[in-house]
Amino acid sequence: MGNQHHRLKIKPTSKLHQLALFFILCFHIFILSTPSATGQQGDGMPVSLSNFQALQSIRLELIDPRGALQTWEGSRNGTCSGSWAGIKCIKGQVVAIHLPFKSLGGSISSKIGMLKELRRLSLHDNLIGGTIPSSLGSLPNLRGLYLFNNRLSGSIPPSLGNSSQLQSIDLSNNLLSGFVPPSLAGSPRIYRLNLSFNLLSGSVPPSSSLSPSLTFLALEHNNFSGLVPDTWGASLSKEGNRSYQLRSLTIDYNSLFGNIPHSLGKLGNLEVLSLSHNKINGTIPEEITDLLGLRVLDLSSNDLNGSFPKGSDRLKHLSTLNLKDNHLSGSIPPTIGNLSSIILLDLSLNNFSGPIPASLENLSNLTSFNVSYNKLSGKVPPRLSKKFNSTSFVGNLQLCGFSGSNPCPSPPPVAQGPSPSIMPKKHNRKLSVKDKLLILMGSLLAILLLLSCVLVYCLIRKRAASNDTNGKSPRGEVAAAASRDEAGPDGGKLVLFDGAFVFTTDDLLSATAETMGKSPYGTMYKATLEDGTKVVVKRLREKLAKSPKEFEKETVALGRIRHTNVLPLRAYYLGPKGEKLLVFDYLSKGTLSSFLHARAPETIVDWAVRMKITMGIMRGLNHLHTRENLVHGNLTSTDVYLDEQNNPKIANYGLHRLMADSAELVTTAGSSGYRAPELPTTKQATTKTDIYSLGVIMLELLTGKPPSEGSEGSDLPQWVASMVKDERTNEVFDLELMRDVSTTGDEMLNTLKLALHLVDPSPEARPEAQQVLEQLEEINPKLVAEATEGSA
Ligand SMILES: *[C@@H]1O[C@H](CO)[C@@H](O)[C@H](O)[C@H]1NC(C)=O
Numbered sequence: 001m002g003n004q005h006h007r008l009k010i011k012p013t014s015k016l017h018q019l020a021l022f023f024i025l026c027f028h029i030f031i032l033s034t035p036s037a038t039g040q041q042g043d044g045m046p047v048s049l050s051n052f053q054a055l056q057s058i059r060l061e062l063i064d065p066r067g068a069l070q071t072w073e074g075s076r077n078g079t080c081s082g083s084w085a086g087i088k089c090i091k092g093q094v095v096a097i098h099l100p101f102k103s104l105g106g107s108i109s110s111k112i113g114m115l116k117e118l119r120r121l122s123l124h125d126n127l128i129g130g131t132i133p134s135s136l137g138s139l140p141n142l143r144g145l146y147l148f149n150n151r152l153s154g155s156i157p158p159s160l161g162n163s164s165q166l167q168s169i170d171l172s173n174n175l176l177s178g179f180v181p182p183s184l185a186g187s188p189r190i191y192r193l194n195l196s197f198n199l200l201s202g203s204v205p206p207s208s209s210l211s212p213s214l215t216f217l218a219l220e221h222n223n224f225s226g227l228v229p230d231t232w233g234a235s236l237s238k239e240g241n242r243s244y245q246l247r248s249l250t251i252d253y254n255s256l257f258g259n260i261p262h263s264l265g266k267l268g269n270l271e272v273l274s275l276s277h278n279k280i281n282g283t284i285p286e287e288i289t290d291l292l293g294l295r296v297l298d299l300s301s302n303d304l305n306g307s308f309p310k311g312s313d314r315l316k317h318l319s320t321l322n323l324k325d326n327h328l329s330g331s332i333p334p335t336i337g338n339l340s341s342i343i344l345l346d347l348s349l350n351n352f353s354g355p356i357p358a359s360l361e362n363l364s365n366l367t368s369f370n371v372s373y374n375k376l377s378g379k380v381p382p383r384l385s386k387k388f389n390s391t392s393f394v395g396n397l398q399l400c401g402f403s404g405s406n407p408c409p410s411p412p413p414v415a416q417g418p419s420p421s422i423m424p425k426k427h428n429r430k431l432s433v434k435d436k437l438l439i440l441m442g443s444l445l446a447i448l449l450l451l452s453c454v455l456v457y458c459l460i461r462k463r464a465a466s467n468d469t470n471g472k473s474p475r476g477e478v479a480a481a482a483s484r485d486e487a488g489p490d491g492g493k494l495v496l497f498d499g500a501f502v503f504t505t506d507d508l509l510s511a512t513a514e515t516m517g518k519s520p521y522g523t524m525y526k527a528t529l530e531d532g533t534k535v536v537v538k539r540l541r542e543k544l545a546k547s548p549k550e551f552e553k554e555t556v557a558l559g560r561i562r563h564t565n566v567l568p569l570r571a572y573y574l575g576p577k578g579e580k581l582l583v584f585d586y587l588s589k590g591t592l593s594s595f596l597h598a599r600a601p602e603t604i605v606d607w608a609v610r611m612k613i614t615m616g617i618m619r620g621l622n623h624l625h626t627r628e629n630l631v632h633g634n635l636t637s638t639d640v641y642l643d644e645q646n647n648p649k650i651a652n653y654g655l656h657r658l659m660a661d662s663a664e665l666v667t668t669a670g671s672s673g674y675r676a677p678e679l680p681t682t683k684q685a686t687t688k689t690d691i692y693s694l695g696v697i698m699l700e701l702l703t704g705k706p707p708s709e710g711s712e713g714s715d716l717p718q719w720v721a722s723m724v725k726d727e728r729t730n731e732v733f734d735l736e737l738m739r740d741v742s743t744t745g746d747e748m749l750n751t752l753k754l755a756l757h758l759v760d761p762s763p764e765a766r767p768e769a770q771q772v773l774e775q776l777e778e779i780n781p782k783l784v785a786e787a788t789e790g791s792a
Pocket residue numbers: 046075077
């Protein structure tokens with residue numbers, strides 16, 4: 001019998017597996033322990049008098065609101081005939097009671113001790129209260145006890161351990177308190193013991209009390225305290241080489257403290273070791289990696305320090321490694337790439353440093369990955385940054401190259417360096433070398449005028465690209481040293497526009513900031529104020545901005561703009577040395593670009609959502625064009641933010657109005673994919689250049705492709721146009737949309753037609769925002785109603 005169990009290769013990773021295990025086991029126990037295979041429903045013999053009386057008492061003490069026990073009627077003749085619900089007999093003796101999910105209340109009668117042949121008691125998923133009768137311990141044949149998901153209280157009767165045949169006990173999710181009787185885990189045939197989700201206290205049973213047959217021990221979510229027993233595995237030496245069966249040990253959510261004992265490494269059959277949410281300290285003993293069969297190792301939310309466990313690359317079966325929320329430090333070893341079965345890897349909230357090993361890229365089954373809030377540095381391996389969003393990487397001061405971070409500097413990433421800030425102090429010194437170069441160039445300029453013009457242009461562009469943070473790292477303080485005195489002679493000036501925010505210059509300048517992106521206009525930061533409020537801060541390139549006076553005039557105009565689909569400008573700050581900051585609302589869902597192109601593989605963006613976004617952007621742009629008489633000037637999908645309900649909000653509008661040399665900026669700003677073809681010649685942003693950019697965003701939504709992804713030499717509009725021309729229109733749409741049954745083809749086609757109209761090479765041919773809005777409303781009238789209801 002032990003052998004049979006041993007051969008059952010059951011992996012209790014998922015709830016489904018657990019359930020399967022549970023049923024297989026029940027079946028197993030019943031069949032194996034039934035002397036005659038005929039015992040299915042009963043053999044027609046009248047039940048013994050003592051059993052009959054016991055059942056009557058049991059019924060009396062249970063509360064049966066749904067009449068589940070109505071069939072428990074009549075004489076002893078019928079009891080074992082199969083007509084009594086949940087009763088199985090052999091030769092007039094009750095061997096099993098099986099009444100789960102019956103809404104039973106009340107309590108379990110101690111008369112149950114009279115059912116001497118009882119092998120299985122299954123009353124799980126009811127509302128039974130009271131205590132577990134100690135008379136259960138006097139049932140010599142009891143093999144399975146399933147009382148989980150009830151309201152049993154009191155302590156576990158020590159007598160239970162006297163039932164020498166017990167194999168499976170599940171008392172989980174009750175209100176049991178007190179200590180675990182040592183005899184219980186030592187019951188000679190015990191296979192599975194689940195006491196999780198109770199109020200049990202005292203110490204965890206030491207190995208000396210564990211039966212060698214114990215395979216699953218679940219003690220999570222209790223109030224156990226004391227040291228993690230140091231004796232597990234230790235008693236093995238006394239008993240020769242006989243190994244423990246223990247395959248799963250889960251003690252999460254208790255109050256264990258002390259170190260993880262080295263002896264744990266002797267539990268050679270362990271597949272699941274879960275000790276999360278305790279107070280365990282010290283280091284992770286390397287013996288843990290002797291457990292070659294480990295599939296789940298969860299040590300999260302403890303006080304462990306020291307390094308990543310050495311030799312873990314040997315754990316070929318490991319699918320979950322969770323070390324989150326400890327104090328682990330040192331580097332993540334590149335051999336982590338040998339964890340070929342890994343699915344979940346969480347190292348967040350530790351002190352790990354150094355780079356993220358590139359070897360992680362090769363772990364194809366890795367679907368959940370988190371290294372946020374460590375001290376990691378360098379560039380995120382590209383395939384990882386593509387697969388996982390910023391949630392996986394944030395909170396690492398010197399990590400770059402993931403969605404939402406700043407792009408990595410082109411020279412190899414610098415691991416050390418001063419923390420950057422929205423207004424770095426060392427800025428000028430860094431530039432002085434370049435300034436000297438400039439002077440040198442200047443003398444050359446005089447000689448070779450034409451050539452030098454080109455050179456100056458290049459230099460300005462180059463500086464623009466590396467200006468703000470020196471490209472070193474994505475996070476830091478908004479400003480370390482700033483004047484406190486807003487009105488003082490050297491002080492800066494903070495102007496708040498209407499909105500819920502109230503903050504001071506100090507609040508703003510001491511906020512922690514994380515780079516979100518850069519453009520020729522400046523750098524965007526996500527800043528977290530002292531009180532936790534998050535805002536977006538745009539720091540304009542100082543040298544390119546207009547004079548303070550003009551800047552203020554234009555900014556005040558932008559600060560008045562309010563529309564559901566326009567990200568409100570909440571404040572601006574004018575620093576003593578001419579620093580210029582704009583403060584916008586922060587939306588946690590991020591930009592449309594990352595929403596579309598950097599989402600997790602399984603996330604689907606359905607047609608309705610895409611239409612809603614299109615419509616929203618259109619409304620916002622229409623508002624800017626017609627009500628505010630403002631041209632956006634640089635619309636891309638990274639300038640559109642989404643709120644929790646996927647309402648789009650246009651950001652970065654009118655920035656060209658704040659810049660001295662807007663013509664140059666207008667033609668270079670943004671990704672080239674959104675730039676209207678006439679811009680390089682006209683050098684002027686117009687409503688029609690905005691409409692072109694919007695058309696590209698619509699195509700992005702329709703095709704699911706970023707605009708840079710058009711094939712060789714052609715941009716997205718050209719690619720779509722050529723596909724349509726070749727009558728391959730169906731291949732244009734995002735595959736996801738084609739699979740979505742709720743999508744209507746007409747709507748998609750009409751939207752595509754409209755988008756192509758917007759990206760017409762000739763500006764005159766493009767419609768105005770108001771017309772586009774009307775056409776969109778015609779394409780999907782339902783959405784109009786929804787949108788107006790939603791905004792009402
Ligand atoms: C029970 O069965 C016995 C014979 O097996 C019979 O004599 C007796 O009348 C039955 N009692 C009832 C109440 O049916």
